Amino acid sequence: MILRRELMNEQKDRFATITTANGYNFTVKTVAEYQNTPLEDAKLPAILIFDFDDTKRPDDPNSGANTWDLNMTVDFVLNEAAQTSENADKAIEDFIRAVRVDPRWGQRARRTEEVSYSKRLDPSGARVAGVQIKYKIVTSRKPFTN
16 A cells, blocks of 8 residues: 555544544544545535645755655635634634644654645534644655656
8 A cells, every 4th residue: 555545544534533532622423534525414524534645855965765745735624503703712622622632644654744724614604614734744755666
């Protein structure tokens, strides 16, 4: 299995542990990747994961490995009754706490770097529907050739 798939699976498993029973603010009911169709309220809150690109950092001439950034976007979608700015902040808190459990994702990565957090409005613009979180998972890989 390629590293990118392993990291995606690790994230899906980790975010599925976001439950009030585990001390989080929310119980996530759905964790999916590349979900672009609307979800029913019964399947919310949900975490939707996207790994749009994997980019190589400039080479370090003293290193035998390349450093890569797996650029991640997570949409943490709240159920309708919880769509407030305060709950969006709690969703960010839950996400950060889940990543901090192991920011190296089972020793598959060097680290996880935060990029941005933004609150997202529902289509009518009347409520905060959730948050969009962008982050990088930094990994090392050997080049194709030596």
